[in-house]
Amino acid sequence: xxxxxRTPAGARLTATATALTCVVALLTAGCTGDDSDGFRPGAADxxxxxxxxxxxxxxxxxxxxxxxxxDPPTDRLTGRAVITATATQDxxxxxxxxxxxxxxxxxxxxxxxxxxxxxxxxxxxxxDGLPRGRQFTVTVDYAGVPTAVEDGSxxxxxxxxxxxxxxxxxxxxxxxxxxxxxxxxxDKASYDLAVTVPDGLAALSNxxxxxxxxxxGWTTWRWSERTPMASYLSTLVIGDYRVVxxxxxxxxxxTAVAASLPATGAAASSLARTGEIVDFLASRFGPxxxxxxxxxxxxxxxxxxxxxxxxxPVYGPAFFADDRPNPGVVAHExxxxxxxxxxxxxxxxxxxxxxxxxxxxxxxxxxHDGGRTAQxxxxxxxxxxxxxxxxxxxxxxxxxxTAVYKRGALTVHALRRTVGDxxxxxxxxxxxxxxxxxxxxxxxxxxxxxxxxxxxxxxLFDAWLVGGSAPTLP
Numbered sequence: 479x480x481x482x483x484r485t486p487a488g489a490r491l492t493a494t495a496t497a498l499t500c501v502v503a504l505l506t507a508g509c510t511g512d513d514s515d516g517f518r519p520g521a522a523d524x525x526x527x528x529x530x531x532x533x534x535x536x537x538x539x540x541x542x543x544x545x546x547x548x549d550p551p552t553d554r555l556t557g558r559a560v561i562t563a564t565a566t567q568d569x570x571x572x573x574x575x576x577x578x579x580x581x582x583x584x585x586x587x588x589x590x591x592x593x594x595x596x597x598x599x600x601x602x603x604x605x606d607g608l609p610r611g612r613q614f615t616v617t618v619d620y621a622g623v624p625t626a627v628e629d630g631s632x633x634x635x636x637x638x639x640x641x642x643x644x645x646x647x648x649x650x651x652x653x654x655x656x657x658x659x660x661x662x663x664x665d666k667a668s669y670d671l672a673v674t675v676p677d678g679l680a681a682l683s684n685x686x687x688x689x690x691x692x693x694x695g696w697t698t699w700r701w702s703e704r705t706p707m708a709s710y711l712s713t714l715v716i717g718d719y720r721v722v723x724x725x726x727x728x729x730x731x732x733t734a735v736a737a738s739l740p741a742t743g744a745a746a747s748s749l750a751r752t753g754e755i756v757d758f759l760a761s762r763f764g765p766x767x768x769x770x771x772x773x774x775x776x777x778x779x780x781x782x783x784x785x786x787x788x789x790x791p792v793y794g795p796a797f798f799a800d801d802r803p804n805p806g807v808v809a810h811e812x813x814x815x816x817x818x819x820x821x822x823x824x825x826x827x828x829x830x831x832x833x834x835x836x837x838x839x840x841x842x843x844x845x846h847d848g849g850r851t852a853q854x855x856x857x858x859x860x861x862x863x864x865x866x867x868x869x870x871x872x873x874x875x876x877x878x879x880t881a882v883y884k885r886g887a888l889t890v891h892a893l894r895r896t897v898g899d900x901x902x903x904x905x906x907x908x909x910x911x912x913x914x915x916x917x918x919x920x921x922x923x924x925x926x927x928x929x930x931x932x933x934x935x936x937x938l939f940d941a942w943l944v945g946g947s948a949p950t951l952p
Contacts, residue, residue, distance in 0.1 A: 479649050479833070480797070480810050481783040481878055517570040517607035522599060524662040528826035528874050529650050531598060533662025534573040537563040537608075540667050544657050547674040547696070548681075548716055553639045555579070556621040559657045565612045571603040574618070575654035575661035577636070578625035585617040600658050618658045627651055640778050643679055643717030647785055647792055650826060650877075653709040663822045664917055666706035673714060674698040680719040684712060684788045686730050686770045687723065703788060705768050706915045708822045713787035715774050720746075726753040730770040732790065736777035744798040745775040751805050755812050758846055759839060763813070764907040767820035767914055773808065786814030786836070805847065806840045813839030821913040828920045829877055830869040830943065834886020835906075841887065856891040859884050860951070868944040870920050889942035895952035896938055897931045905930045 520536020539561055546557035561574070577598045584593040586604035594601050600618070608614055624637030627648065635648015636655035646656050653659045673681040674696050685703030692698070703712075719734040720741065731753060735746050752773050760766050772790040781794035784807050791811035797804045817839075818832035841852040850858075867881035869889060876882070894902040905927045909918075912926065920943070928935045941949040 479783055479785050479814075479878065480807055480836075515568070515607070517568040519570055520567065520572040522573045522601075524664060526662060526664075526825050526827075528877060529662065532575060532651060532654075533665065534575065534599075534660050536567050536569045536572050537565050537660070539563045539660050539665050540613075542657065542659070542667055542669045544669065545672045546656070546714075548644060550639070550643050550676065550679070550716070553623050553644075554621065555624050555637070555656060557619075557657060559616075559618045559620070559659075561616040561618070561658070563614060563616065563660075565608040565610050565614065568610050569608040571601060572608075574600040574602065574616070574658040576600040576618075576620070576658040577627060577654045579620045579622040579656075581658075582619045582621065583617075584619075587614055591616075598654065616658075620658065624655050627655060637714075638778070638780060640717055640776075643675070644714070645716070645776055645778065645781065645792070646712075646714040647781065647787070649710050649783075649785055651710060653712050656714065659709045661709045663708035663710065663826075664824055666708050666822060666915070666917070668706060669701075669703045669712060671701045671714075672698055673701075673716070675716050678718075679716055680721050680734060682713075682715040682719065682721070682732070682734055682774055682790070684790055685768075687732055703768075705788075705820070707788045707819070711786065711788040711819055713774075713785075713790070713792055715776060715792065717776075719774070726756070726771050727766070729766075729768075730772075732770065732772040733774070734772075735775045736795075738777045739775060739795065739798075740801070744801045744803045745793070745795070748798060748803045748805050748808055749773045749775055749793075751808060752812065755805060755809050755843060756815075758843065759809070759813055759816070762839075762842060762903060762906065763816045764910045767815060767910070773811070784811050786811045786818055786832075788819045789815070806844060809843035810836045810840050816910045820915060821910060822917050824917040824919045826877060827871040828918075829872075830882045830886035830889075831918065831920060831923065833878075833883045834869060834890055837883045837887035838890040841891070852891060856888060859888055860948070863888065863948070865948050866946060870943045885943070889939065892938065892942045892949065892952050893927065893935070896935070897927075897933070901931045 524533025541562040543560040548555050584591045584602055589605045592603040626636040626638050635652040637646045646652055654661045671683050675681045677695050677697050681699035683701040685701050688700030690699055718737040720737055721734045724731045733749050739745050756766055768789040770789045774792045777795050782796055784793040797807045813836040817835035841855040845851045869881050869885045872879055872882050908930050909926055924936055924939050
């Protein structure tokens with residue numbers, strides 16, 4: 479993302495403790511009080527302190543099949559989600575994240591399942607327990623007027639009604655405002671989406687475009703993202719857009735610019751460089767990791783950021799203000815396709831792994847495009863960095879702070895200076911290859927870098943990422 483300036487219990491619980499646990503659970507996820515035969519509820523939280531209440535435990539999602547209809551005049555969304563998952567424990571019930579929409583029915587397999595709502599959670603109790611290792615499907619029929627998620631420290635995200643349609647976008651959350659989901663990047667899945675909108679509107683999303691069909695004044699657009707995707711990287715953009723569909727390097731390329739923006743303006747000209755920029759980044763990071771390319775520029779001023787939505791980043795209009803081209807932001811979001819999208823976070827405290835490398839990609843692209851060198855950008859940023867702010871575990875309020883982005887980029891260049899270009903780019907390509915489609919932590923990167931470079935690098939990472947004073951220049 480780029481933003482514009484703006485017990486386990488050991489012994490048996492006593493009856494009193496059990497009752498207290500149930501009271502707490504009823505306030506959040508519910509409590510049956512019956513964990514017979516070893517079956518127990520999945521956790522109602524992924525345990526990530528940066529996003530309390532997000533994500534759930536007890537299962538792993540492999541696929542979301544989403545079929546939604548949106549009517550802009552009424553701002554009403556109706557949907558069916560078919561979720562394929564595998565139980566990771568003997569599961570008596572489980573949660574899905576879902577905000578502000580009404581649930582009509584839930585089925586687990588072919589059988590109706592009990593369900594209830596509360597605190598942004600859909601709690602599902604199947605007729606029979608789900609043994610560990612069992613693959614199962616959950617079908618949820620739902621409807622309502624979607625709402626945005628307001629957060630005073632992180633801004634707003636979610637499903638936003640616009641003048642000509644809607645946009646579903648946001649980090650760290652947005653998905654749960656328009657479909658039931660395990661809303662944490664540690665549980666990635668593939669997606670198929672069919673979205674039906676009034677004729678004349680575009681409905682844009684992630685992945686490879688499928689066939690469109692029309693009937694009775696409505697058009698259904700289809701999209702498929704078969705490479706595992708973190709939920710916050712899903713998007714849905716509906717409205718009046720100039721959509722250009724072609725191919726690049728043998729894969730579909732879909733770009734779109736809001737019709738209210740100039741057809742030959744800065745946004746369109748910047749987006750037109752997507753293929754060129756991807757090819758340059760692939761020469762540094764390794765093969766492009768997805769089956770399609772593209773980007774979307776929206777015209778809604780409430781979106782003061784660009785987001786690396788998988789295979790098709792979305793850009794807010796402020797990045798092209800005064801009709802100035804901005805290929806740098808395109809390079810940043812496309813770099814995320816490797817760093818953040820393909821190799822995703824295990825926990826949000828390591829967000830520098832996304833933003834530090836994407837910010838460094840801006841420096842690489844600027845040098846390649848005839849601007850300042852990466853070394854010069856490093857020197858300028860080093861001179862103005864506040865070393866009291868760490869890149870790793872920056873705190874929830876500073877998840878999108880300068881230390882995450884710019885100090886993170888400084889760390890990447892310091893690694894390059896220390897190990898040399900050959901080892902540095904081997905580290906990057908090995909990282910994106912070995913960790914492709916999965917999740918990782920800072921510790922994982924350090925271990926891999928030391929293995930590839932054949933030397934100890936922990937002190938370097940510690941000094942540049944979390945040290946409280948300016949590190950010695952390598």
